[in-house]
Amino acid sequence: MVQFYSSKQRKVKSDNLTVIAESLDVKGQGVAHYQGKIIFITDLLPGEQAQIQFTEEKRQFAKAKVSKRLTDSLDRVAPFCRHFGICGGCQQQHVTPALQRAAKISRLEYLFQRETGSAVKSLPVITGSEYGYRRRARFGLQYQHAERRLRMGFRQSQSNVLVELKMCPVLQPELEKLLLPVADCLNKLAAVKHLGHVELVNADNGVSVILRHLKPLTTNDKILLTAFARRYNLNVYLVDNSANRLKLVSLASNDSEPYYSIENVKLTFDPQNFIQVNPEINKKMVAQALDWLALEPQDRVLDLFCGMGNFTLPIARHVNAVVGVEGVAELVAQGRFNASLNQLTNVEFYQADLEFDIDCQPWAKMGFNKILLDPARAGAMGVMPHIIKFKPERVVYISCNPTTLVKDSQQLLTAGYQLMSVRMLDMFPHTSHLESMALFCRDLSK
Incomplete structure (x- = not known):
C-alpha cells in the first residue's frame, strides 16, 4: 500500500x-x-x-x-533499430509518429498559452521521411584495450559509454551502409588508439568522411585511408589535435567542396560546419519561410543568425536586397562565396555577435521591412529589441528550442505584433528535439 x-x-x-x-x-x-x-x-x-x-x-x-x-497501447510499435533502448540517439522509436508529433505540438501550444495567456493553434506539422533522413552524423570512437579493438557509435543516454553500431536506420542509406566498413578501416590503422571521432556527411556531390586524430598518422595509415576512399568513392578529410584540417583525398566529384541545392540555389559548405541534417524538411522549411515572408521585388530583408546563407540566398532571388548576419567568420566567408557562385549581387554578409549592442554595426543603420531569424538553442533575447526598432512588417522566427522561442516571442507581442501562424517541423523523428517556426505581423495602423 x-x-x-x-x-x-x-x-x-x-x-x-x-x-x-x-x-x-x-x-x-x-x-x-x-x-x-x-x-x-x-x-x-x-x-x-x-x-x-x-x-x-x-x-x-x-x-x-x-x-x-500490464496493458499495451495501440500507439506502441516495434522499434526499427536493434540498438534502441541502449543507444542514446533515439528516444521514441517505440511510439507511432502520429503520437510523437501530437506530444510535441501539445508542448509547443502549452508553452505559448502559459507565456502569452492566449490559446495558440498550430498549423499541420511539416513532415518527411521517418527513417533514412539524416545526411550527417558524428560518431564517437573508443579503443577497448581488453578487446584490442576500436568501438564506433553513439553514447548511451546520460553516459560516456559508447554503443557500437551495426546499423542506424535514421541515417540516409548512403551513410548507414558505411558504418561497418568505416569501423573496419579505422581498426586497421596504426593510430587506432589515438582517434577522437569520425563524421559522415552526405552532400549532393557525394559522401565525405572527416576523421579526428589525436596523434599524427603514419604514411601507411594515409595509404590505407586513401585506398578506402577509392574503394567507396569518398572524400576523406583529416583533422589533427590542433583542429588543422587536411583534405587527404577527393574522389566523389570534381567539386572542391561538398554542396546541396535548395530553391534553385547551390550552397557549398565546409564539411565541418553546420548544415541542417534533414534535407527534406529543410527544403520544406525554407519554402514555408519564403511564403510567410510574402516576398516582393521591392523588399529589403534582414536574415539574422544566417549561417552560410541557407535562407539568405533563396530570399535574394525574390527581393531588392538581403543582408545576412552571422557570428562565425567561416560561415560569413562561405556565404559570400556562395553569393558569388550563384551570381547574386543583391546580398551582403556581415559578421557580428548578436548578443552585444549592434547599433554601431553598418547594417544596423539600413532599413528592412522584413526579418527572418534562426538562432541557436539559447534564443535571440539580446537582439529582439533591435528587431523591434526596425519595425518590420513581418518576422519569421525559426526555432530549435520552444522555450526560448516563446520567451522571445513575448517581446514581439508586447511591441504590438500579432502571432499569425505557428508550425512544428518534424526535423528529427524519434527524438526529443522540437523544431518549430512562427510568423509575426505588425499592425500597420499603429
Whole structure:
C-alpha cells in the first residue's frame, strides 16, 4: 500500500506502485500523477497501465521505470533499430509518429498559452521521411584495450559509454551502409588508439568522411585511408589535435567542396560546419519561410543568425536586397562565396555577435521591412529589441528550442505584433528535439 511520510521532502513509497500514463512528454516519457505528484515514466505510453519503480524523486516530481507493463497501447510499435533502448540517439522509436508529433505540438501550444495567456493553434506539422533522413552524423570512437579493438557509435543516454553500431536506420542509406566498413578501416590503422571521432556527411556531390586524430598518422595509415576512399568513392578529410584540417583525398566529384541545392540555389559548405541534417524538411522549411515572408521585388530583408546563407540566398532571388548576419567568420566567408557562385549581387554578409549592442554595426543603420531569424538553442533575447526598432512588417522566427522561442516571442507581442501562424517541423523523428517556426505581423495602423 502506498504511504507518504513528511520530512523536508514528501516521498512516495514506490514498491509495487501501479499507475496509468495520461500523456506523453516530448522526451517520450509517460506522464502520470499520484497523490499530487507528477511522475515521468520511461517506456510507458498514454493509456498504458504498469507497475513502476522510482529512479529519482524530488518535491514536485519523480522519475520512474516500468517494472511490469500490464496493458499495451495501440500507439506502441516495434522499434526499427536493434540498438534502441541502449543507444542514446533515439528516444521514441517505440511510439507511432502520429503520437510523437501530437506530444510535441501539445508542448509547443502549452508553452505559448502559459507565456502569452492566449490559446495558440498550430498549423499541420511539416513532415518527411521517418527513417533514412539524416545526411550527417558524428560518431564517437573508443579503443577497448581488453578487446584490442576500436568501438564506433553513439553514447548511451546520460553516459560516456559508447554503443557500437551495426546499423542506424535514421541515417540516409548512403551513410548507414558505411558504418561497418568505416569501423573496419579505422581498426586497421596504426593510430587506432589515438582517434577522437569520425563524421559522415552526405552532400549532393557525394559522401565525405572527416576523421579526428589525436596523434599524427603514419604514411601507411594515409595509404590505407586513401585506398578506402577509392574503394567507396569518398572524400576523406583529416583533422589533427590542433583542429588543422587536411583534405587527404577527393574522389566523389570534381567539386572542391561538398554542396546541396535548395530553391534553385547551390550552397557549398565546409564539411565541418553546420548544415541542417534533414534535407527534406529543410527544403520544406525554407519554402514555408519564403511564403510567410510574402516576398516582393521591392523588399529589403534582414536574415539574422544566417549561417552560410541557407535562407539568405533563396530570399535574394525574390527581393531588392538581403543582408545576412552571422557570428562565425567561416560561415560569413562561405556565404559570400556562395553569393558569388550563384551570381547574386543583391546580398551582403556581415559578421557580428548578436548578443552585444549592434547599433554601431553598418547594417544596423539600413532599413528592412522584413526579418527572418534562426538562432541557436539559447534564443535571440539580446537582439529582439533591435528587431523591434526596425519595425518590420513581418518576422519569421525559426526555432530549435520552444522555450526560448516563446520567451522571445513575448517581446514581439508586447511591441504590438500579432502571432499569425505557428508550425512544428518534424526535423528529427524519434527524438526529443522540437523544431518549430512562427510568423509575426505588425499592425500597420499603429
